[in-house]
Amino acid sequence: MAEQQDLLYLDYAASTPVDARVAQAMSALMTSAGSYANPSSTHAAGRQSVGHIARAADQLAGLLNTRAERLIWTSGATESDNLAILGGAHYRRDRGRHLVSMRTEHKAVTDSFSELERQAFDVTWLDPEANGVLDIARFEAALRDDTQLVSIMHVNNETGVIQDIEKIGAICREREILFHVDAAQSVGKLLIDLDALPVDLMSMTAHKVYGPKGIGALYIADRPGVHVDPLLFGGGQQHRLRPGTLPSQQIVGFGAAADIARSRMHEDLERLAALRDRFWSGVHDLPGILLNGDIDNSFPGILNVSIEDIEGESLLLALEPLCVATGSACNSASQEPSYVLRALGRSDALAQSAVRFSFGRPTSLMDVDFAVEHYRNAVDKLRRIAPGHAA
Amino acid sequence: MAEQQDLLYLDYAASTPVDARVAQAMSALMTSAGSYANPSSTHAAGRQSVGHIARAADQLAGLLNTRAERLIWTSGATESDNLAILGGAHYRRDRGRHLVSMRTEHKAVTDSFSELERQAFDVTWLDPEANGVLDIARFEAALRDDTQLVSIMHVNNETGVIQDIEKIGAICREREILFHVDAAQSVGKLLIDLDALPVDLMSMTAHKVYGPKGIGALYIADRPGVHVDPLLFGGGQQHRLRPGTLPSQQIVGFGAAADIARSRMHEDLERLAALRDRFWSGVHDLPGILLNGDIDNSFPGILNVSIEDIEGESLLLALEPLCVATGSACNSASQEPSYVLRALGRSDALAQSAVRFSFGRPTSLMDVDFAVEHYRNAVDKLRRIAPGHAA
Amino acid sequence: MSTDPYSKRVRDLFDVPAHAGSLDGASTVEVSDQGVRVRLYAAVVDAEIRALRFQAWGCPHTIAAAEAFCAGYEGRPVVDLLDFSVSDLMQSLSVPVEKTGRILVIEDAVRSLGSEAGAISIPDD
Amino acid sequence: MSTDPYSKRVRDLFDVPAHAGSLDGASTVEVSDQGVRVRLYAAVVDAEIRALRFQAWGCPHTIAAAEAFCAGYEGRPVVDLLDFSVSDLMQSLSVPVEKTGRILVIEDAVRSLGSEAGAISIPDD
Ligand SMILES: Cc1ncc(COP(=O)(O)O)c(C=O)c1O
Numbered sequence A, B: 001m002a003e004q005q006d007l008l009y010l011d012y013a014a015s016t017p018v019d020a021r022v023a024q025a026m027s028a029l030m031t032s033a034g035s036y037a038n039p040s041s042t043h044a045a046g047r048q049s050v051g052h053i054a055r056a057a058d059q060l061a062g063l064l065n066t067r068a069e070r071l072i073w074t075s076g077a078t079e080s081d082n083l084a085i086l087g088g089a090h091y092r093r094d095r096g097r098h099l100v101s102m103r104t105e106h107k108a109v110t111d112s113f114s115e116l117e118r119q120a121f122d123v124t125w126l127d128p129e130a131n132g133v134l135d136i137a138r139f140e141a142a143l144r145d146d147t148q149l150v151s152i153m154h155v156n157n158e159t160g161v162i163q164d165i166e167k168i169g170a171i172c173r174e175r176e177i178l179f180h181v182d183a184a185q186s187v188g189k190l191l192i193d194l195d196a197l198p199v200d201l202m203s204m205t206a207h208k209v210y211g212p213k214g215i216g217a218l219y220i221a222d223r224p225g226v227h228v229d230p231l232l233f234g235g236g237q238q239h240r241l242r243p244g245t246l247p248s249q250q251i252v253g254f255g256a257a258a259d260i261a262r263s264r265m266h267e268d269l270e271r272l273a274a275l276r277d278r279f280w281s282g283v284h285d286l287p288g289i290l291l292n293g294d295i296d297n298s299f300p301g302i303l304n305v306s307i308e309d310i311e312g313e314s315l316l317l318a319l320e321p322l323c324v325a326t327g328s329a330c331n332s333a334s335q336e337p338s339y340v341l342r343a344l345g346r347s348d349a350l351a352q353s354a355v356r357f358s359f360g361r362p363t364s365l366m367d368v369d370f371a372v373e374h375y376r377n378a379v380d381k382l383r384r385i386a387p388g389h390a391a
Numbered sequence C, D: 001m002s003t004d005p006y007s008k009r010v011r012d013l014f015d016v017p018a019h020a021g022s023l024d025g026a027s028t029v030e031v032s033d034q035g036v037r038v039r040l041y042a043a044v045v046d047a048e049i050r051a052l053r054f055q056a057w058g059c060p061h062t063i064a065a066a067e068a069f070c071a072g073y074e075g076r077p078v079v080d081l082l083d084f085s086v087s088d089l090m091q092s093l094s095v096p097v098e099k100t101g102r103i104l105v106i107e108d109a110v111r112s113l114g115s116e117a118g119a120i121s122i123p124d125d
């Protein structure tokens, strides 16, 4: 297809390529004798698989400064979010039926809470401030005596905005409320020290950090009262919390990706900040352009901009061959304006014109310059076509 | 480790190596530009991912003579079983609370039903005949007016015994009972024509058929009343039945494995039958040896033998470097005698001495001869050590 | 999940909307509905459409449809505008059904343009 | 999931149980409990254990423990058998705690063997 030519991928928040070393480790495991065995098998080959998995768990635990035993493997952050929220709320249902989250969470979180609402739990949906950040006083005011679980994401997938999970967690801990963090967008990107953070449950996924798709993990803190009911049954793997044959090649891929992320996190962050700043300085003077979120309090790999008087779908097509997102990629098949940006107070029209540019390890300064030029041209073209602009 | 040397893997029912062509297809997808995009993304790169997934779905559908739209991707047969059984029973709870299955099902099935028992469903657990086969009259007698779901596996993972899913399905269909089949051990190995079979839901997994671990599917027939409630929420992928970023490399691996299986199924079956027969003729004359199951009504890749007066754990160690299973690999960390063999009427001691030999594409006649010799020697050694045998 | 939502024709029309723009002193209509806004300009001489231009704010299908209309009707009798129907356009552009409403806005605009440009009173001029 | 349940020492003892077998005319005891069966043979001369043999039906740890005992006590005074305790054995073989019961069967057998082989009445023979 002609489409394959010359695409410029700037959608690293949706998914990343698998690092070549990660792919190599996975390939080796899948085919080499003795390594493809079922880790549930007690024979020597099975034990080799167990060894590979244990090493990967150590790598991921090392990235997050926790212990391997605290990590449950899942099929991705969607499942981790479900396990944490449905499983956590069920496990603790006797402690109360009140739950707190935000409107700007990922669908995997909001839809899990909606399911709990159908099960007669009571959910408070908090709105962020206009910059996307949750106000701590507002958060505290929402807590009740029967609040048993809070879920607040670390880095927002649409805007890159970072929530203060340390402060929120400290408040939860004081009141013995279970605190879950969706960290799909931050694991391997921002420094996370689970030994120090007051977080009880944390969701993560490999494919946002140069690992394979379809493997995630849930961190479960080693504290009394912190536990989840399983969603799946059978087999007894992973202390019955999540059965199923452990996908060794996937896990090894996640581990390798975590290891690489750890070794270059600082460097990645610096590069991404430089790319993001260059992009923003290239477009910020466009009339009617607005940054969604808070550039001073964001993961620098994500920049989300709205622009007045521009129709979003046409903008996206005019931006080709740039591969960028409107709203969350996980939801972008729908043409609805992003509920995340609506919660930030953007009008439907502005939300609909929003484009998320997200940068990654392969992104170069030249790519950014190309994207700036393309974005300016696209806006220009659509404005010239639109009624009301002098031809 | 010394362990790595010279293992002879005969545990293909637990898991298989990934076919080199499959691993190659997966590697290519994970790293090549444009193919690693999130299939939920609407841009050109995302559409390429969608194309890869669509092709894989066609490959798997082609193996089973159904249409790609009937397949839901999951993380493996464990999740598929849960989705079918929990999701099916919940979806149809108004039709009745009675469910029917067998004691010899895989844990992913039995534990799902046990969970439904905790939710006040009423489960009838059928025993097989001594050869492992479900008696059809006994099955029919178990059905009630409020029976709404039946789950019977195709090929048993411990014994290889094949159930007559066509007959069972026809009876279910007559009575409008939802019929689920766990086909983890038969997909890609036995001919399955979903267009012709009266099966409503079918679970499968790639890693038993030279595909990757951690990817499975659930077939959902296109018939009124056939549907399941989701277990996971979020994102909206797969018609909201199973959200989460689709793991394209895993799906492409399953598709490629399905395609290969289709092209060589007949040849595989013939080879496996020859290997199995050679093994059995090499050991059947050992005093006290017993075949578990029914050699005339089995998938030939699996042979399960018990032997009198032999302790199972020592047998397994004496069999090294053979990598074989006692009981189900998915459950073999426990030292309990296999519940499957107990349901066939074997004593604890006999069940505990059982060894499952399972053969695969890489297995040679020489491997079988080596295994025969090893098994005979191990039995001989342990019998000589045991009290009661003349030294 | 999605496959390419745009046909090759839509992409081509959207990429090079040769008739985007305005015509001074021409008949003009603007219709705004269904979240799209379309303005059409027709220069009519002797009941014949000499030139068409459009301005549009909307999705790619809307823009492509406006361009396709302009490209297709230059040189034709103005009376044709009164019979304009989007169904051919829908098909030739493979417009998804859920966007029918937006394309009907173009039909409205075209028909108004027909009246506006004097299609009713042809013989007179 | 599992890592290797057998230490190198258990594997070696199990692989080559040099003392498996029986001794004609020697003192013999058999203990059967906890799903294992152990028979021990001791040839004692002048209150010294000249030879030990075992037969066992049980898991690899049971067999290894029996072999380790036999290898360790040949040549020692028979009175030592009365003080035999499995705790050193448990540790040197890294026997998992859940198997303690089975190894205690060996302790039982060894102590009976001590009595049987005349450890009580040493000076007499
Ligand atoms: C914040 C956030 N949570 C959850 C998910 C879902 O993760 P996965 O794709 O692993 O299911 C994503 C991305 O898809 C995300 O960005």
Ligand SMILES: Cc1ncc(COP(=O)(O)O)c(C=O)c1O
Pocket (backbone or CB within 6 Å): A243, A244, A245, B075, B076, B077, B078, B079, B081, B106, B108, B153, B155, B156, B157, B182, B183, B184, B185, B204, B205, B206, B214, B216, B330
């Ligand atoms: C019959 C059967 N059902 C279900 C499963 C579980 O499949 P998975 O390993 O894909 O979770 C297995 C094997 O592990 C099996 O043999």
